[in-house]
Amino acid sequence: MRALDWAIVVVYLVYVIWDGIRMTKHSNSKEGYFLANRSLPWWAVGLSVMATQLSAITLVGTTGQAYSDGMRFIQFYYGLPFAMIILCVTVVPFFHRANVFTAYEYLEKRFDVKVRTLTSFFFLISRGLGVGTIISAPSIVLSIVFGWNLIATIFAIGLSTTIYTVFGGVQAVTWTDVKQMVIIFFGLGICFMVILWSFPAGYSLVDGLHLAGSLGKLNTVDTTFDLKEKYTIWSGLIGGLFLMLGYFGCDQSQVQRFLTAKSVDEGRTSLLMSAFLKIPMQFGILLIGVMVFVFYQFTAPPIVFNSAEVDKASQTEEFRQIQGKYAAAFAERRAAALSFEKNDEGLRRIYIDADKKFNDSRKEAVAFVRSTSNPTFNDINYVFPTFILENMPMGVIGLLIAAIFAAAMSSIAAELNALATATTIDFYRRLYRPEATDAHYVMVGRATTFIWGLFACVVAIFAANLGSLIEVVNKFGSFFYGSLLGVFVLAFVVKRARSRGAFFGLLIGISSVWLASIYSDIEFLWFNVIGCVVTVVAGYLISLTVRKRGDAGGLEIVD
Amino acid sequence: MNDEHEAPAERPKAFWKKVYLAVVINAFVVVTLLWIFSRYFR
Numbered sequence: 127m128r129a130l131d132w133a134i135v136v137v138y139l140v141y142v143i144w145d146g147i148r149m150t151k152h153s154n155s156k157e158g159y160f161l162a163n164r165s166l167p168w169w170a171v172g173l174s175v176m177a178t179q180l181s182a183i184t185l186v187g188t189t190g191q192a193y194s195d196g197m198r199f200i201q202f203y204y205g206l207p208f209a210m211i212i213l214c215v216t217v218v219p220f221f222h223r224a225n226v227f228t229a230y231e232y233l234e235k236r237f238d239v240k241v242r243t244l245t246s247f248f249f250l251i252s253r254g255l256g257v258g259t260i261i262s263a264p265s266i267v268l269s270i271v272f273g274w275n276l277i278a279t280i281f282a283i284g285l286s287t288t289i290y291t292v293f294g295g296v297q298a299v300t301w302t303d304v305k306q307m308v309i310i311f312f313g314l315g316i317c318f319m320v321i322l323w324s325f326p327a328g329y330s331l332v333d334g335l336h337l338a339g340s341l342g343k344l345n346t347v348d349t350t351f352d353l354k355e356k357y358t359i360w361s362g363l364i365g366g367l368f369l370m371l372g373y374f375g376c377d378q379s380q381v382q383r384f385l386t387a388k389s390v391d392e393g394r395t396s397l398l399m400s401a402f403l404k405i406p407m408q409f410g411i412l413l414i415g416v417m418v419f420v421f422y423q424f425t426a427p428p429i430v431f432n433s434a435e436v437d438k439a440s441q442t443e444e445f446r447q448i449q450g451k452y453a454a455a456f457a458e459r460r461a462a463a464l465s466f467e468k469n470d471e472g473l474r475r476i477y478i479d480a481d482k483k484f485n486d487s488r489k490e491a492v493a494f495v496r497s498t499s500n501p502t503f504n505d506i507n508y509v510f511p512t513f514i515l516e517n518m519p520m521g522v523i524g525l526l527i528a529a530i531f532a533a534a535m536s537s538i539a540a541e542l543n544a545l546a547t548a549t550t551i552d553f554y555r556r557l558y559r560p561e562a563t564d565a566h567y568v569m570v571g572r573a574t575t576f577i578w579g580l581f582a583c584v585v586a587i588f589a590a591n592l593g594s595l596i597e598v599v600n601k602f603g604s605f606f607y608g609s610l611l612g613v614f615v616l617a618f619v620v621k622r623a624r625s626r627g628a629f630f631g632l633l634i635g636i637s638s639v640w641l642a643s644i645y646s647d648i649e650f651l652w653f654n655v656i657g658c659v660v661t662v663v664a665g666y667l668i669s670l671t672v673r674k675r676g677d678a679g680g681l682e683i684v685d
Numbered sequence: 686m687n688d689e690h691e692a693p694a695e696r697p698k699a700f701w702k703k704v705y706l707a708v709v710i711n712a713f714v715v716v717t718l719l720w721i722f723s724r725y726f727r
Contacts, residue, residue: 200719207712211705219695339726346719359716390695401708405715 127515131524138309138528139286142535145305146290146298156567159295160227160547161386168392170304172399174540175374175383176407177303179400180310182264182534184411190506192415193422196343198357200412202651203405205367209374210401214394216618217375222390227551229381229614236617237625239556244629245613246552248636249378250545252606254578257541258585263507264534265586270433270511280586283531287538288579292572296386296547299539306532313529314414316522317514321417324517326424326464334420336468341481343416346409356649365651368658372607374400376614379544418513423463425517426456429491431508438499439491448491455484542582546575605643608657609635615658616665624669631665 153159191199217229224232230249234242265280290298322331338344348358355361374380374397387393429452430436439445462480467473496503514526550571559566613632616623638660639653648656 197723204712204716207708211708214701214705335726339723342727344723344726346723347716394701398704398708402711405712405719409719 127523127527128520130521131527134521134524135527135531138531142302142306142532143286143290146294146302146539149294149297149301152297153293153295154568155564156227156571157564158297159568159571160543160551161382162295162297162300164386165388166300166386166392168387168395169399170300171383171387171392171396173307174300174303174536175380175396175400176403177307177310177533177536178379178383178540179373179404179537180307180407180533181260181537182530183260184408185310185314185530185533186263186266186507186510188408188411189415189418190509192343192412193419193509194506196338196341197346197409197412197416198348200346200405200408201348201357201359201362202366203408204359204362205364206370206404207401208363209367209370210397212371213375214397217381217614218384218393218397219390220618221381221385222387222393226385228378228548229376230378230548230552233613233617233628234556237623237628241613241625241628241632242552243557244632245376245610246378246548248606248610248632249376249548253377253379253541253545254581255585255589257538257545257578257582259589260534260537260541261582261586262589264530266507266511270508270515277587281583283534284538284579284583284586287535288542288576291539291542291546291579292575295568295571296382296543299536299543300383300386302539303536306536309525309532310529313525313532314411317518317526318410318414318417320518320522321414321421324421324425329424331417334417337423337463337466337477338416338420340466340468340474340478343419353652354647354649356651361649361651365649365654368608368611368654369651372611372654372658376607376610377544378548379541382544382547383540415510418509421513421517424460426453428512428516429488430495431505431512432495432503433512435495435499435503439495442498445491445494448487448494452484452487452491455480455487459484538582542575542578545578546571549574549578605639605653606636606657608639608654608659609661611654612658612661612665615662616669620662620666620669622669623665624672626672627665627667627669630668631661631663634664635661 152162155163157163188199221229221232224235226232228246230242230246233245261280261284264283265276269276269279290302294302325334335344348355349360350358351360352358353361384393384396387396428436429449430439440449459477459480462473462477465473466477492503492505511530514523518526550567554570554574555562555567609632612635613628616628616631635657639657642648642653642656643650
């Protein structure tokens with residue numbers, strides 16, 4: 127990294143912290159600090175919704191996944207537009223009219239304080255862990271780029287975000303999200319253009335797509351119905367639908383976004399922005415990963431993208447032999463790629479065989495690293511940052527590092543703000559100090575934001591070695607989202623549902639997901655369906671055991 | 686519960702039904718285009 131790159135990163139960091147802190151003046155009441163006085167326009171809320179979901183993991187992990195596994199991951203988002211419609215019809219108007227601060231606040235009105243507290247507690251656990259993994263991804267990037275200590279890096283990025291979130295509250299989160307999205311799109315656009323310019327003379331985007339397509343890396347629709355297959359159109363449409371309903375409808379970090387909108391209509395429009403833009407945007411990010419793959423057909427990629435592991439392994443004679451085989455396999459594949467003709471079946475076959483030989487030598491290297499130094503080693507998250515560092519020109523490196531920072535900080539800030547809101551409103555205000563001044567609750571909100579920031583940094587240290595980070599975050603979510611969604615289905619749809627049913631239904635739902643993860647090979651997107659269905663069924667059956675007075679649909683119950 | 690605030694007038698349901706229909710059509714078109722994309726470059 128040169129001085130210009132450093133300057134871009136430093137200017138970005140200073141600006142975003144200043145921009146967040148200057149929102150302090152709008153955040154002196156609890157309505158202002160936690161909900162921006164319900165005054166924000168739909169486009170700002172919509173961008174904030176997208177920025178919250180688009181973390182640095184999306185940039186680093188997704189591009190890495192596209193490089194190694196192709197575009198199959200996009201099917202994960204196929205259920206999102208349908209989830210948004212369901213939420214616009216149900217949750218958005220309901221929460222707005224109920225004037226709540228948190229999604230879980232409603233559950234006390236419908237059931238009782240135990241259900242509210244339990245759901246909010248599970249939200250705190252799952253997102254507290256989730257935000258830790260969100261901090262890990264950019265920290266890994268920085269530790270590679272600068273050679274910094276990973277733990278110090280985690281605290282640097284986690285605490286800088288915590289500072290402006292502590293002071294500016296949800297106003298700071300939303301308005302910095304808007305600017306961060308601009309930086310992310312600009313950085314990715316420049317990156318995409320630079321990759322295309324780096325192709326050999328006469329080689330076009332279409333040529334690259336044919337090359338990647340011949341290896342099945344552009345497969346975006348897999349119609350196989352197999353619960354053990356991670357990304358298919360069915361897991362995306364059904365499992366993804368349940369996950370998105372749970373994430374956007376029951377997760378405070380997203381519910382809080384549309385609660386800040388000026389009106390029900392503006393809240394709906396902000397969610398529908400994602401319904402229209404999310405899949406194309408994700409396609410663009412995955413396409414960058416595929417273009418990185420095409421780029422590395424002509425420029426030798428590192429045998430292992432994590433340079434620290436290579437340094438350790440390259441001390442051995444066996445690894446040097448693997449490197450020799452790898453270099454020969456790359457030369458063969460490069461020649462096959464250059465002579466590739468999409469309509470010549472023979473040349474296609476030669477290229478596919480050369481790519482297989484190349485992948486085998488790379489797998490051998492990865493297996494060697496796993497067997498000698500790091501059994502949990504996973505290369506996916508290192509692909510994009512290493513590519514940026516080694517191949518992007520001066521200035522673009524700094525811009526892309528700033529974009530990764532922006533993606534990370536936008537998600538971290540929203541999560542911290544939501545965690546602080548749930549802690550303050552659902553626990554502190556409800557159970558400890560129900561009658562206090564606005565200034566007191568804002569002070570508690572700031573303190574809890576800071577504490578959650580510290581907690582997330584500690585989790586991030588452990589999450590750094592847990593494999594593909596994007597899957598880790600989604601797995602964390604999938605353990606809880608389906609069951610949380612089940613509780614809200616009981617609340618909204620099942621008139622006979624009672625608090626005892628909701629409370630134990632949630633516990634049984636989460637237990638069922640936990641058991642499914644241990645005793646079956648079912649992929650994690652389906653956990654959302656299992657959790658929701660089990661919670662609703664168990665909650666309903668348990669509710670039938672509760673003696674009722676009067677009308678079945680009324681709230682007058684003995685429980 | 687926080688203080689009540691006056692909610693602005695909402696657009697009619699008929700408007701939102703058309704918007705939701707547009708979202709569904711858009712989703713099918715996008716997935717179909719992606720499928721065509723995959724088939725073309727396979």
